[in-house]
Amino acid sequence: MEAVKTDKLFVPALPTLWPSMLTGRRAPSHFMPFGARNVRYFYFARNAIWTTVKMLGLDAGEVLMPAYHHGVEVEAVVDAGATPRFYRVGSRWDVDLEDVEKRIGPKTKALYLVHYAGFPGPVEEMRRIADKHGLPLIEDCALSLLSADGSVPLGTTGDIGIFCLYKTLPMPHGGALTVNGSRQYSLPEPPLPPTSSTFSHTVSSLLQNLELRGGAFGRSVRGMVRGLGKGAVKAAEIERVATGTQHFDRRHVDLGMSPFAHRIAQAQDLEAVVERRRRNYFFLLGRLRDVSAPLFNQLSPGVCPLFYPLVVDNKEQVLERLRARGIEAIDFWKYFHPACDASAFPEVAKLRRSIVEVPCHQDLTPEVMAEVANVVRDALVPERPERKNVG
Template sequence: MEAVTPSGRLYVPSLPTLWPGMLVSKPKPGALPPFSSPNVRYFYFARNAVWLTVKMLGLDKGEVLMPAYHHGVEVEALVDAGATPRFYRVGSRWDVDLEDVARRIGPKTKALYLTHYAGFPGPAEAMRKLADQHGLVLIEDCALSLLSSDGAVPLGTTGDVGIFCLYKTLPVPNGGALVVNGARSYSLPEPPSPPSASTFSHTVSALLQNLELRGGLVGRTLRGLVRTVGHGTVKAASIERVATGTQHFDRKHVDLGMSPLTRRIALAQDLESIVEKRRRNYFYLLGRLRDVVPPLFNQLPPGACPLFYPMVVQEKAEVLARLRAKGIDAIDFWKRFHPACDAAAFPEVAQLRRSIVEIPCHQDLSPEVMADVALVVRDAVRAERRTKKRAG
């Protein structure tokens, strides 16, 4: 695979693309949660699962202890469902401060909320113990950690519930999941399928990205054309395209389910091979970048399935602009605090929000492409240093 377009430009999308064969492949047994879980409900978004968890477990009118390092949309979903978030400290290496969590448990606390960041396992077992000691619910947010395990323990199986997002790791048009662990089985409603036009639109766009990734002039041109025509058509026909990856919770979509096509594509994936490729790409970046940027983590824990390579930079906007100009769709990771969280009380998190850039390392990127990615990233970081030196 080339990932270099005929113009000589790299094309590295932030998410995996859809290979046409995946639409017709035979289903493979899913050996990891949520696919392997006996009690699971699928939704359009993971945020819908957060909302339903609050309602289902009666957490509304109570307090939930959440990490100060959060996306924001999960906090919005929880607030919309009626719960009150309180925040606990997370350190500069994404480490949960368990003492701070324990200190903040009060009479109104009903649940602990643990987020596993970008495939890196958080302290699920310790949080489970703490929750049990105080008779609290444990929510495990694996929206960024599908297919990830802590050694032999799959993430999302220690909490009372595990919440997953499918479309950040797999090339599916939508999808979130709520897994209920333990003996108690809730009869969860089966949400309705989303508008097919929306699923179709996301699917076509992932297929075109695949064409472009494979270096075809046809793909690149077609993608540009479809984008232009597509925007007009969607507007003219007032097709409701429910965008994924958005920053805010919208109550209008809370009951929206996952499309049957997502299920089909998800079941066609070779999950083990995805984990393997992501780990391979991550290790490659670690080896190639550690001399120019000290890594956030010096290793990848056994079983972890990285969502991306978290790179610490000083001038986020500049590095992002340089990478994007070279065709790498790097993402600004979690810039803002939810307004309910006092940023001044969590300086390490504020610093993380200023400095982490997502470098793609997903399953679609071959070793050759990763070699180009590493070169571009090294150049971008060196250029950032030069700018800083001149300015200082």
């Protein structure tokens, strides 16, 4: 399902929930983590990371992590008791494998690889380094659900796969931990999240969908319901456990995934999701490569892009312009975790100043993408210096 063209551009950052997804159901999927033999579902990916540190007994040791990180995955590792150490990532999101190996020391207890926005990191090479040093490999696919490196699904090479579901699929919440290989861990089933929280996220996503499809009418209904909803949430003291937040909160570390979220996952046409994201990415690549040098000039087979990483010089200004025109662009990974010395990783510091996340998800039609491309092109035009009024 895709949105129809409406009067004003509305391009939400995440895909929205279509009413038919509340009742639809498809055959079990082979995609990770749904097809994994050994999987535990959580409210967030961060809970899966915290649990991994405890489960593997890394809490008294060091975990070697990329200097290019979100920050919340590092917070989860720290909260669970481990110490993060950082390795170099280059200006094209490329992991410096030599640096990884150089930084392994007696206290290193695990290697941590992040696959950025669906683009596969060097997981085979990291596997080899991990095996050589007898370390477990954690493969963070929080931004890379449904993505593969050729025929190898991301999250299947590491000892552990970490997934976030709600960034790629229109789910109210959802994360997963998969254990690969033969080792078995007995993990308690996490408690269900508050129903009110699931309900609140679901309604928000349905309203976004209404706006996406309903133009001016949908927009005014959404505005009205949001106003009422905020009051009701406050009045009823509904606990809304926010997703997509910057920081780790120990109070939510146990929360699992609701059966309702599982149901929505089962209603998804995952092959179509991958195909549409790739189509939209290619479209932007073709329309933008002459105004902004692409970070990736191609999309390898199997890659499911989470967004289009737009490289800009004037991030704040571009973000402001895109948002003013109805595109929910996101400031991608602005901050280092405080445990990471920014001055030691200049390429990462530059990336943090220059990547804007432009949506290319499954709800966006070719017509909408054409408008997105035009708006982005406009936003990239440098501001003309103000003309002085002479005379």
